[in-house]
Amino acid sequence: MRSSGSGKSGGTGGRGNYRGAGNNRDQKQGGQGRPRKPRPEERRYDVGPGASPDGPKSGRGGAARGGAKGGPKKAQPQGGRTAPARSREYETRTEERNRDRYAGKKDIKLPKTFPGAEQEGERLQKVLARAGYGSRRACEELIEQARVEVNGEIVLEQGKRVDPEKDEVKVDGLTVATQSYQFFSLNKPAGVVSTMEDPEGRQCLGDYVTNRETRLFHVGRLDTETEGVILLTNHGELAHRLTHPKYGVKKTYLAAIVGPIPRDLGKRLKDGIQLDDGYARADHFRVVEQTGKNYLVEVTLHEGRKHIVRRMLAEAGFPVEKLVRTSFGPITLGDQKSGWLRRLSNTEVGMLMKEVDL
Structure with a gap:
């Protein structure tokens, strides 16, 4: 009985012979169609697309050597073949074929989906903001206060579009220089x-504006020894009208002369002084200050002939020792120091344009 029991143990599944050399348990399981579990020494640790279905060739897998920490590996194409690189000639032929395919076709215009895109021009508040009237919100408040007009009509609604090249925009009745x-x-x-x-x-004058991006030019002239206001701009039409006799823009000068002066000097200057190139008349004359025989007189006239003030006073018998132009139209010298350049405000520009019907 003991010998038969030991025979069963050796032939069918006794623990004593599980790892024996003559054990055929694995072959029996394989023969029954069930996959056997790999033994520890047969297990592989390389995973991913580069893993080999046949298991590692050595004791450790490729991924085990680099480990998962080594980062993903490049996927190898099936069959072990690599895709050939495209030649430059192939790429060139492909590009030429695509170019020929779409040659002659009309450009597709995509629909404008955002509101107001089909309208032309710029929003009025944007134009005003660019002209220097404050932020867009501040310009919207100007529109709300009915202070803005376009082409003679007061604007009452927000979002109105204008063409800065064609439309006339005014704020408080003064023209806005909407361009640059x-x-x-x-x-x-x-x-x-x-x-x-x-x-x-x-x-x-060019020495004072050398750092400007646009080319500026002077409005009128002052002789070398005369001080005072002279305008610089790149607005050609405005500069032309400011110096044209038709518009009669007035200029005011302070002249230092030596007296005594007669009471009728102002009347003589207003009636006209005969010069070599015709009569010259002053629009206004007054004595500003007197210190002994030294007089400071103010002369206003709308003519722009060369050395006109010096010639008039010299012809009247009072040569000018010093001459300063204190105003050009609505632009006054104020407390601006000698040699200082300042940008005109929007209001001043509007007043200049109004002066010459722009």
């Missing part, structure tokens, strides 16, 4: 030539 125009006032010192460039190398 620049306007400056310079207190010209004595000894500066009224030109933008001087071939003789003397100091000129």
Whole structure:
């Protein structure tokens, strides 16, 4: 009985012979169609698309050597073949074929989906903000207060579109320079030539605006020894009208002369002084200050002939020792120091344009 029991144990599944050399348990399980579990020494640790279905060739897998920490591996194509790189000739032929395929076709215009895109021009508040009237919200408040008009009509609604090149925009009745125009006032010192460039190398007006991106030019002239207001701008039409006799823009000067002066000097200047090139008349004359025989007189006239004030007073018998232009139309010198350049405000530009019907 004991010998038969030991025979069963050795033939069918006794624990004593599980790892024996003659054990055929694995073969029996394989023969029954069930997959056997790999033994520890047969287990592989390389995973992912680069894993080999046949198991590692050595004791450790490729991923085990690099580990999962080594990062993902490049996927190898099935069958072990690599895709051939495309040649430059192939890429060139492909590009030419695509170009020929779409040659001659009309450009597709995508629909404008955002509101107001089909309208032309710019929003009015944006134009005003760019012209220097404050933020867009501040410009919207100007519109709400009915202070803005376009082409003679007061704007009452927000979002109105205008063409800065064609439409006339005004704020409080003054024209807005909606384009990229620049306007400056310079207190010209004595000894500066009224030109933008001087071939003789003397100091000129251009020396004060060398850092400007756009080209500026002066409005009118002042002789070299005369000080005071001179305007610089890139607005050609405005500069032309400000100096044209038709519009009669007035200029005011302070002249230092030596007296005594007669009571009727002002009347003589207003009635007209005969000069070599015709009569010259002053629009206004008054004595500003007197210190002994030294007088400071103010002369206003709308003419722009060369040295007109000096010639008039000299012809009347009172040569000018010093001359300063204190205003050009609505632009006054104020407390602007000699040699200082300042940008005109929007209100001043509007007043200049109103002066010449712009």
